[in-house]
Amino acid sequence: MAEPLKEARVVVREDECKGCGLCIAACPEEVLFEQKHLNRMGYHPAGYKGSGCSGCGYCFYQCPEPGAITVYKKGYVEEEAA
Amino acid sequence: MANALIKADSFYELYERKSGIQDVTHYCPGCGHGVLHKLIAEAIDDFGIRERTILISPVGCSVFAYYYFRVGNIQAAHGRAPAVSTGIKRVHPESIVISYQGDGDLAAIGGNHIIQAANRGENITVFFVNNAIYGMTGGQMAPTTLAGQKTTTSPYGRNVNSEGYPLKVCELLSSLEAPVYIERVALTDPKNTTKVRRAVRKALQNQIDNKGFSLVEVLSVCPSNWKMTPVQSKQWLVDNMIPQFPLGVFRDKTAEIPNRETIRNTFDQSGVREKLEIPANEKQVQYSLQPKMDFANPKLVIAGFGGQGVLILGLGIAQAAMQAGYNVSWLPSYGPEMRGGTANCNVNISRERVGSPLVTKPTVLIAMNLPSLEKFDSKVEANGLIIYDTSLINKQPTRQDVHVLGIPATQMADELGNTRIANMVILGAFIAYTAVLNKEVVFDALPNFIKRKNLLPLNESAIIRGMEYVLNKVTN
Ligand SMILES: Cc1ncc(C[n+]2csc(CCOP(=O)(O)OP(=O)(O)O)c2C)c(N)n1
Ligand code: SF4
Ligand SMILES: [Mg+2]
Numbered sequence: 242m243a244e245p246l247k248e249a250r251v252v253v254r255e256d257e258c259k260g261c262g263l264c265i266a267a268c269p270e271e272v273l274f275e276q277k278h279l280n281r282m283g284y285h286p287a288g289y290k291g292s293g294c295s296g297c298g299y300c301f302y303q304c305p306e307p308g309a310i311t312v313y314k315k316g317y318v319e320e321e322a323a
Numbered sequence: 324m325a326n327a328l329i330k331a332d333s334f335y336e337l338y339e340r341k342s343g344i345q346d347v348t349h350y351c352p353g354c355g356h357g358v359l360h361k362l363i364a365e366a367i368d369d370f371g372i373r374e375r376t377i378l379i380s381p382v383g384c385s386v387f388a389y390y391y392f393r394v395g396n397i398q399a400a401h402g403r404a405p406a407v408s409t410g411i412k413r414v415h416p417e418s419i420v421i422s423y424q425g426d427g428d429l430a431a432i433g434g435n436h437i438i439q440a441a442n443r444g445e446n447i448t449v450f451f452v453n454n455a456i457y458g459m460t461g462g463q464m465a466p467t468t469l470a471g472q473k474t475t476t477s478p479y480g481r482n483v484n485s486e487g488y489p490l491k492v493c494e495l496l497s498s499l500e501a502p503v504y505i506e507r508v509a510l511t512d513p514k515n516t517t518k519v520r521r522a523v524r525k526a527l528q529n530q531i532d533n534k535g536f537s538l539v540e541v542l543s544v545c546p547s548n549w550k551m552t553p554v555q556s557k558q559w560l561v562d563n564m565i566p567q568f569p570l571g572v573f574r575d576k577t578a579e580i581p582n583r584e585t586i587r588n589t590f591d592q593s594g595v596r597e598k599l600e601i602p603a604n605e606k607q608v609q610y611s612l613q614p615k616m617d618f619a620n621p622k623l624v625i626a627g628f629g630g631q632g633v634l635i636l637g638l639g640i641a642q643a644a645m646q647a648g649y650n651v652s653w654l655p656s657y658g659p660e661m662r663g664g665t666a667n668c669n670v671n672i673s674r675e676r677v678g679s680p681l682v683t684k685p686t687v688l689i690a691m692n693l694p695s696l697e698k699f700d701s702k703v704e705a706n707g708l709i710i711y712d713t714s715l716i717n718k719q720p721t722r723q724d725v726h727v728l729g730i731p732a733t734q735m736a737d738e739l740g741n742t743r744i745a746n747m748v749i750l751g752a753f754i755a756y757t758a759v760l761n762k763e764v765v766f767d768a769l770p771n772f773i774k775r776k777n778l779l780p781l782n783e784s785a786i787i788r789g790m791e792y793v794l795n796k797v798t799n
Contacts, residue, residue, distance in 0.1 A: 246326075257346055261353035261546075261553040267513055282344070284352065299513040301328040302520070305350055305357025307364065307391070308330040317326040 243319040249296025250313045253287050257309040260284030264300035264310060273300060331364035333373050338390045349387055353553020355510045355543025356385050356452060362523045363421070363450065364392060370527060376419045377411055379404040381433075383425035384458040402433020405440035408447045416585050419530055422449045426467040427457040430490050434466070437496070441536050444501030448526045449538040451492060454545040455564060462548030466490035469567050474548075489567055493540050497573035503535040505574040509542035509565060511557050518570075525577065533583035534576075542568055601771070610647045610764045617706045617726070618757035620674055622682040624699050626667035627691025627712075629657060632746035635772060636689070637668035639750060643760050643768035644672040652680035665694060672759060687757070689749055691732070696720060710752060712745060728756055728793070735788055744785040751789020762790065 251273070253264075258280060264287050265273045272293040280286045287310075296314035304310045337345040350357045367373050376394040380386055382401035389396030395418070399407040404422040412420045422440075429437050429451050440447065456474055457463040464474040464481060467489050471480040481489075493507045504526060508519040519541055526537035542564050544556040551559060595601075614621075623640065627633040634655045641653040649672045657666035669682035686707040690696035693716045696709070700720050703709055708726040714734040720727050730752050736745040754760045766783060773782055 259347070259352035263353055263553050263557070266554045266557075282347070297513075298328045302358065302361070302513060302516045305352075305354050305361070306347055307334045307357070307361055308346060310328075311330070312328040314326040314328075 246313055246315055246317045248292070249294045249315045249317075251289050251294045251300060252311045252313070253289055254309050254311075255280050255286040255288070256282075257306050258284060258286035259306065259309075260286055261305070262287070263303040263305075267299040267303040269297065269299065270295050331361065331368045333364040333367040333376075333393050334360075334391055335393050340387060340390045348391060350384065351545075351547040353544060353546045353556065354384070354458075355454060355541065355545070358510050358516070359450060359452060359519070359523075359541055359543065360385075360388065360391060362520050363423075363527075365520075366524045366527050367392075367394065367419075369524075370531065372419045372527070372531065375417060376421065377415070378421045378423060379408050379411070381422075381424040381428040382459075383428045385423055385425060385452065386459070388423055402428050402431070402436055404428070405433065405436040405445070405447070405449065408449075409440055409443070409445050412445060412447050413588070416446075416587050419527065420447045421527075422447055424449065424451055425458065426451070426453040426455065426465045426492075427460075427463075430466040430492055434490075437492070437538075438499075441496045441502050441538065442499050444503070444535045446530055446533055446535050447537075448530045449536075450523070450526070451538060451540045452543045453492070453540055453564075453568065454543045454548075455489070456545050456548050458545045458548055462545075467492075467568075469563055472563075491568065493538070493573040496538060501536060502538065502574050503576045503580060504529055504537040504572075505540075506538075506572045507540040507542065507568060507570050509560060509570055510544065511542075511561050515570075529577055533585055534580045540568075542570075608646075608764070608767065610761060612647060612758065612761060612764075614759045615757055618686065618708065618759050621672050621686045621757065621759055622684070623670040623672070623687045623689065624667060624682050624685040624702070625670065625689040625691075626665065626695030626699060629664040629666045630743075631666075631691045632743060633666050633689070633691055634668050636746040636750055637670045639747075639765070639768065639772045640672070640753065640760070641670050642772045643765045646768050646771075647760060647764045649673060650675065650677050652677045654680040654682075665692075667695065667699075687753070689753065690716065691745070691749070692716065693718060708756065710749060710756070712749070714745075726756075728752060730789065730792055732789070735792070736785060739781065739785055739788065741781065744782060747782045747785035748789040748792075751786035751791075752793045753789075754786075755790040755793035762786070 270293050272290045275285050276288040298312050301312045380388040380398040381404050408420045408422040455467050462475045464477040468481050470483045497505050506522045508522045509515045522539045526539045529537045546553045546556040625633045625637045641651040645651045652671040654669040671677045686704045688699050688703045688709045690711040705724045709720045710728045712732045713729040714731040732745040732748040735748050736742050
């Protein structure tokens with residue numbers, strides 16, 4: 242069994258991000274930002290600063306893409322890899 | 324999934340709409356449709372209803388919702404999702420039916436459909452995405468376009484004196500008696516989005532509990548056609564849409580209405596015959612029939628001029644086949660004229676269940692005029708049969724790989740004193756050639772589709788003439 246997460250974490254799948262910026266605008270902790278580089282669709286994807294996510298999930302529910310953002314809250318236990 | 328917000332299982336992993344990039348939707352950056360999709364998919368997961376959910380996609384930007392949701396899917400004609408939902412829900416009352424619609428779809432072309440479905444109190448869930456514009460077609464004015472809003476078809480801004488006022492669907496529908504739950508919410512900031520999430524879940528829960536009609540209107544951004552960034556468009560929605568479309572609950576009878584069991588309405592046949600004055604002919608005759616191999620479960624197209632009786636011919640064949648114990652269907656298609664014009668019908672006769680009444684590849688074509696022969700000739704299945712009236716058609720069928728039976732039916736009918744029984748001559752020829760039916764069952768069925776009883780003997784002799792023609796031809 243993996244350890245429960247000590248700190249919340251947000252993961253942006255850059256390939257699936259259309260750079261709309263809604264997650265960045267909604268993040269109360271201001272830990273999301275627009276990246277300089279372009280992804281395969283030609284958008285500037287959102288990125289995570291690497292720390293400070295509170296796990297509120299605001300970005301998840303602002304993001305229109307089903308798989309672009311995942312939020313792991315504090316205490317999350319990674320499921321056993323099959 | 325505790326403690327994590329992850330892509331819902333009710334989404335497909337890959338969307339197989341196009342080759343190439345298959346893990347992102349077709350929606351524009353920032354579009355509200357995607358967010359609502361996520362909230363719906365999450366609720367379907369959480370309620371454990373994926374296996375019984377049927378989503379009706381509309382015409383509009385969300386036309387491809389069926390590529391995303393891993394549920395049962397049907398895509399309806401523009402504005403018709405409430406009607407399609409009604410049919411599905413009534414046939415499958417245990418399913419969870421979602422009518423997903425845009426504002427052009429629901430409030431313009433489908434305006435009447437949603438009113439009628441709401442008024443009937445259908446036990447369905449409607450998610451109504453109001454982005455005040457026709458998104459898919461490039462930003463035309465919708466019934467919900469705001470007063471003063473510029474669109475491609477209201478370039479000076481919507482003028483309420485000539486284009487009317489934005490249509491308020493929640494207000495309109497909440498004047499009806501039947502709806503259980505109607506709420507308008509907005510996909511803006513996290514706080515409002517939480518309300519959308521709650522409304523989505525409530526509207527689905529109501530259906531699970533069999534409470535009746537629920538509709539959630541979701542104010543939603545269309546950055547592309549509003550010509551703004553996604554972030555600006557959210558602010559525009561707050562500043563401009565919400566004042567004209569106030570948020571809130573317009574109807575909520577959820578608490579008053581008890582949860583109900585799922586009821587399946589089954590049709591009770593008793594008494595129907597008497598009501599429709601259909602003679603009780605249940606003598607349960609066993610007809611011994613041995614159809615020729617190629618015609619075991621025939622699919623027929625019967626075509627000719629209006630007035631030649633091609634529809635009655637099809638009806639007669641179907642009626643007799645039904646009395647002989649086959650499963651049958653009869654699907655007429657005709658123009659507005661009573662005489663002249665063209666008419667045709669599709670008939671299925673089968674020992675198996677009949678899936679669709681449509682016949683696209685007939686095994687038997689009955690052509691009573693030249694245009695019908697030319698139109699359907701190429702569609703007949705190999706080893707099938709073409710029967711055609713040689714008194715009116717001076718060409719032969721071009722097909723070499725089918726049985727062909729030419730019969731001067733109209734002339735034979737004329738000799739019997741009435742050209743209008745050519746169809747019955749053909750009926751006789753059909754049964755003699757294929758043995759799908761025999762004379763006994765056809766004669767037993769005759770009074771059920773020939774209304775004028777004094778004409779029965781004439782029809783019978785026409786049928787016999789048709790049979791004799793084939794039998795003589797075969798023996799000669
Ligand atoms: C019968 C018919 N009429 C018109 C159209 C053209 N058409 C396609 S989508 C659409 C309107 C879509 O607007 P809306 O329902 O608001 O959906 P949105 O794209 O904004 O989500 C129209 C008029 C059509 N496809 N079919
Ligand atoms: S045109 Fe508007 S409604 Fe359609 S996908 Fe783009 S943003 Fe969404
Ligand atoms: Mg629209």
